[in-house]
Amino acid sequence: MARRILLLGPPGAGKGTQATLIANALHVPHISTGDMLRAAVAAGTDLGKQAESVMASGELVSDELVVAIVDERLSEDDAHCGYLLDGFPRNVAQAEALNDSVVNAIGTVVLISVDTEEAVARLMHRADEEGRADDNEETIRRRLEVYSAETAPLVDFYASAVLDVDGMGSVDAVFSRIMIALAKS
Ligand code: B4P
DSSP states (O other): OOEEEEEEOOTTSSHHHHHHHHHHHHTOOEEEHHHHHHHHHHHTOHHHHHHHHHHHHTOOOOHHHHHHHHHHHHTSGGGTTEEEEESOOOSHHHHHHHHHSSSOOOOEEEEEEOOHHHHHHHHHHHHHHHOOTTOSHHHHHHHHHHIIIIITTHHHHSGGGEEEEEOOSOHHHHHHHHHHHHHHO
């Protein structure tokens, strides 16, 4: 059966980290809008030029742009047998657009919950390691505000499909919790 999974959680919850592990374990493509947007910025495409300053400020890139790249990605052959969406949808308008797309049946939503200060600490640590343009404290706090205002309402939007997983602790511990929750779902 096709597994269509969506990962939700604030910046720093470990979505990107866990998505890689889950996608490998379940043999489904990992589709990350953050990764696709960063690749577009690095390649200097028109999309990247439009997204770069928005991402650096911690705001959301326009729904129109993001929905278009996700629609295109979901129409590829490897997504027909399931996928793991990481970072999309980011607001109710994007969730409604996903409902209207051809491969719309989200089966399970994994919500990774962490304390705000833990999320900030993880992202500040990544800033030291990787130097991502949006990993400075001011932008991190703005991203967390945007999450609360725009993305957190998706927990109610998907209500009955949501598995709430504790994201505190080691990467391995969180991964085990997610796999146990998915196996029971
Ligand atoms: P994303 O790339 O989605 O970034 P993020 O939410 O900040 O989380 P990320 O997945 O990278 O980090 P994670 O929590 O795994 O988005 C970046 C920007 O792109 C957005 O601000 C927005 O501008 C734009 N964007 C993306 N999607 C969009 C959309 N749909 N619509 C509009 N705009 C969009 O990990 C963080 C750090 O924690 C890592 O360093 C990791 O190593 C560490 N970590 C993870 N798990 C840990 C653990 N258990 N213990 C310790 N450290 C851990």
